[in-house]
Amino acid sequence: MTMAQFDTQAVSGGFTDPVFEAQAAFRALMDASARPGTIHDLPAGLAPPAPLGAGSGAVMLALCDPDTPVWLAEALRGEAVSAWIAFQCGAPIVGDGASAAFAFAAANDMPALSALSAGTQEYPDRATTLVVEVEAFEGGEEIMIEGPGILGRSRIAPMGLPHSFLNERAGNRALFPRGVDVVLVCGSRVMALPRSTVLSRKSEQEAN
Amino acid sequence: MSASTGMSQDLASYNFAYLDEQTKRMIRRAILKAIAIPGYQVPFASREMPMPYGWGTGGVQVTASIIGPDDTLKVIDQGADDTTNAVSIRAFFQKVANVAVTTRTRDASIIQTRHRIPEEKLTEGQVLVYQVPIPEPLRFLEPRETETRKMHALEEYGLMHVKLYEDIARHGHIATTYAYPVLVAGRYVMDPSPTPKFDNPKMDMSEALQLFGAGREKRIYAIPPHTKVVSLDFEDHPFEIQHFDEPCALCAAEGVYLDEVILDDRGGRMFVCSDTDHCEERRAAGHRGRLSAEEAYTGREDAIRETAR
Ligand SMILES: [Zn+2]
Numbered sequence: 001m002t003m004a005q006f007d008t009q010a011v012s013g014g015f016t017d018p019v020f021e022a023q024a025a026f027r028a029l030m031d032a033s034a035r036p037g038t039i040h041d042l043p044a045g046l047a048p049p050a051p052l053g054a055g056s057g058a059v060m061l062a063l064c065d066p067d068t069p070v071w072l073a074e075a076l077r078g079e080a081v082s083a084w085i086a087f088q089c090g091a092p093i094v095g096d097g098a099s100a101a102f103a104f105a106a107a108n109d110m111p112a113l114s115a116l117s118a119g120t121q122e123y124p125d126r127a128t129t130l131v132v133e134v135e136a137f138e139g140g141e142e143i144m145i146e147g148p149g150i151l152g153r154s155r156i157a158p159m160g161l162p163h164s165f166l167n168e169r170a171g172n173r174a175l176f177p178r179g180v181d182v183v184l185v186c187g188s189r190v191m192a193l194p195r196s197t198v199l200s201r202k203s204e205q206e207a208n
Numbered sequence: 209m210s211a212s213t214g215m216s217q218d219l220a221s222y223n224f225a226y227l228d229e230q231t232k233r234m235i236r237r238a239i240l241k242a243i244a245i246p247g248y249q250v251p252f253a254s255r256e257m258p259m260p261y262g263w264g265t266g267g268v269q270v271t272a273s274i275i276g277p278d279d280t281l282k283v284i285d286q287g288a289d290d291t292t293n294a295v296s297i298r299a300f301f302q303k304v305a306n307v308a309v310t311t312r313t314r315d316a317s318i319i320q321t322r323h324r325i326p327e328e329k330l331t332e333g334q335v336l337v338y339q340v341p342i343p344e345p346l347r348f349l350e351p352r353e354t355e356t357r358k359m360h361a362l363e364e365y366g367l368m369h370v371k372l373y374e375d376i377a378r379h380g381h382i383a384t385t386y387a388y389p390v391l392v393a394g395r396y397v398m399d400p401s402p403t404p405k406f407d408n409p410k411m412d413m414s415e416a417l418q419l420f421g422a423g424r425e426k427r428i429y430a431i432p433p434h435t436k437v438v439s440l441d442f443e444d445h446p447f448e449i450q451h452f453d454e455p456c457a458l459c460a461a462e463g464v465y466l467d468e469v470i471l472d473d474r475g476g477r478m479f480v481c482s483d484t485d486h487c488e489e490r491r492a493a494g495h496r497g498r499l500s501a502e503e504a505y506t507g508r509e510d511a512i513r514e515t516a517r
Binding site for chain 1: 223246251274275276358395433
């Protein structure tokens with residue numbers, strides 16, 4: 001990377017109004033976490049260096065800082081993304097997912113949930129939040145979700161998640177109150193699947 | 209502290225919603241983890257606020273971290289919007305966040321509270337922020353934080369049941385009426401803050417998000433909407449809320465929490481809604497209680513005095 005690249009890329013594409021956009025992004029995340037499976041708007045207009053998406057960028061700038069080690073999936077480990085993170089929020093980038101407060105990945109490049117931190121039984125809050133970019137919030141395999149924040153049961157169908165995701169989530173749920181919290185982003189929209197949410201295949205439920 | 213005068217001097221220069229961005233991020237992260245683990249107390253690095261701890265600095269920090277320019281804030285203290293504490297906190301957020309404020313429960317997007325849950329059913333999109341003095345429900349049984357943390361980790365809540373059962377042995381019923389412990393989402397025993405147990409059923413399957421902030425004890429916890437909240441009890445001694453023998457003396461409401469008000473030094477007294485907004489709305493809608501005629505008379509007297517001036 002040349003210095004010119006650093007100047008233009010790293011310093012641009014963040015929040016234009018950091019105080020209010022960070023608040024708006026957080027409120028979207030809070031509402032999404034309080035009502036798993038519902039879709040909320042993050043502030044639009046972020047332009048992090050590819051392949052880091054606008055939604056992931058908004059989540060990162062709202063929540064990450066020098067106190068939160070960040071893990072990046074293989075595809076995101078370019079110099080442009082690293083320089084952008086360093087300039088925009090100062091979060092240290094770590095190679096070990098188990099020591100990360102936040103992990104960022106695309107759906108086709110997801111780490112195993114077991115490679116991230118699930119916290120401890122006494123401090124289950126010390127767990128990784130995994131932010132995953134999906135292709136779409138509709139059109140994927142139908143998944144039924146239930147748990148705190150959901151009245152009865154509801155249905156989601158995010159597109160692009162690996163087939164192993166549901167099994168991994170089941171393993172993650174079995175650790176409760178430990179566990180990884182998952183945030184799905186698509187464009188500038190967000191959906192949360194906190195560890196408390198139980199996921200199951202719709203097809204399996206119909207069979208039962 | 210002399211309420212608003214003391215505050216405004218400290219606020220000569222401030223950030224939006226008073227807290228700096230790094231503090232807000234830290235509290236926001238704690239809130240998201242609290243929502244993901246309903247009833248679990250997330251530690252956070254509580255900041256000094258321009259008000260003493262007893263004033264609800266935990267609730268104030270939570271509100272400051274979630275509030276935005278589009279919010280409408282209501283603040284209640286013991287159910288009332290007009291106590292010094294409620295008025296000062298409302299004025300604080302008007303000043304530092306320039307938000308709209310209201311006393312009407314249904315118009316508020318964020319309600320910060322001490323000691324009560326509004327009578328009116330909260331709805332989706334509303335957030336109830338509790339000011340919590342002592343977040344640890346096991347603290348009176350076990351003073352050591354390392355031990356209570358272990359008990360929560362192992363789901364060892366036997367001591368809590370023993371304590372409640374001792375109540376029954378001594379009083380014939382569970383004597384705890386405030387901060388009555390609840391089990392959240394079938395996992396964590398949680399202190400609902402010193403709300404009367406009358407309000408416990410309102411926490412169960414609420415449509416609103418409930419956030420709890422304890423400033424001095426540095427803890428944040430949460431109950432997401434549509435979450436099961438069960439008051440601890442025994443099969444032979446089921447949980448019961450307080451019942452009042454008479455309706456509100458001003459608006460005739462039944463099935464609401466009432467405060468006793470002393471009227472004179474001859475033992476005169478009345479029971480009125482603790483939720484002042486609920487009571488006012490009912491009276492505005494034409495509901496009249498036993499003493500509302502007298503009150504109307506006093507009101508008219510005031511009006512006459514105003515006109516005479
Ligand atoms: Zn009344």
